[in-house]
Amino acid sequence: MISFQVNAVDVTFDGDGDTPLLWVLRDRLNLTGTKFGCGIGQCGACTVHVDGRAQRACLVRVDAVEGRTVKTIEGLANGDSLHPVQQAWLELDVPQCGYCQAGQVMATVDLLARLPAPTDEDIDANMTNICRCGTYPRIRKAIHRAADLSRGAATAGDRDEG
Numbered sequence: 001m002i003s004f005q006v007n008a009v010d011v012t013f014d015g016d017g018d019t020p021l022l023w024v025l026r027d028r029l030n031l032t033g034t035k036f037g038c039g040i041g042q043c044g045a046c047t048v049h050v051d052g053r054a055q056r057a058c059l060v061r062v063d064a065v066e067g068r069t070v071k072t073i074e075g076l077a078n079g080d081s082l083h084p085v086q087q088a089w090l091e092l093d094v095p096q097c098g099y100c101q102a103g104q105v106m107a108t109v110d111l112l113a114r115l116p117a118p119t120d121e122d123i124d125a126n127m128t129n130i131c132r133c134g135t136y137p138r139i140r141k142a143i144h145r146a147a148d149l150s151r152g153a154a155t156a157g158d159r160d161e162g
Contacts, residue, residue, distance in 0.1 A: 004065045006031065007075025017063030021055075022046045024062045025072060033073035033102045037130075044129030047103035048072050054110035073102035076109065084149035085109050088142040096133035104129050108143050117147055 002013045006029060013024050025031045025048070034057055037045030041056040048057045049071040076083045082090070085108045095101045104127075111118060111126050118126070123140050131139065 002063055002066050004067060005069045007071055008069075013062055015062075017061060019062045020058050021048070021050075021060040021062050021065060021070070022057035025057060025070075031072045031074050035099055035102060037100065037103075042130065043100065044103040044107055045100045047106040047129060049106060049110065052110075052113070054107050071106075073106060076105070083109065085112065085142075085146040088146035088149055092138055092142045092145055094135055094138045094142045096131075096135050100129060100131050100133075104131065104139055108139075108146060111143070112147055112150060116150065118143060 002017060004011060004013075006025070011029060013019075013028060015024075015028075022034060022036060025034050026036070034048055035045040036058065037043035039058050041059040044056060046057040047054050049055065049069075050060060050065055051068050052071075076086060083105075085105050089095070089101065089105060094104075107127060107129050111123070115122050115126070120140060123143050127139070127143070
């Protein structure tokens with residue numbers, strides 16, 4: 001029996017410990033915001049937080065989260081209050097198809113925890129999630145907006161989209 005927390009709820013899994021965390025989240029816990037993209041850790045659609053750090057859930061074996069905390073996109077908001085990254089994503093209408101966006105948001109939360117005021121170069125170096133729709137300029141702008149929101153700034157200023 002593997003015990004861990006997901007979105008501040010204690011859960012157990014009694015299946016094969018080699019099962020990717022992605023499938024436990026989606027198929028056993030019905031947390032379908034975490035998406036299957038490539039299955040090899042390249043695209044980032046399955047990004048979740050394990051003990052506060054972004055991880056690709058398709059690569060994390062469920063037995064590796066024994067006794068640890070996992071946060072998915074469903075656990076990011078605080079009740080009805082959106083996380084600043086979610087708020088920025090909505091304000092700037094980032095998604096096109098939206099499939100990768102939960103992973104993009106989770107990766108951004110981790111980035112801003114490590115670099116509260118990232119430059120464009122920081123974003124380019126640290127955001128490795130793939131968006132097939134090519135919304136990278138909007139993602140970058142939203143990351144800057146989320147950083148501003150996290151610091152309590154009212155507006156994002158005059159950032160260009162490049």
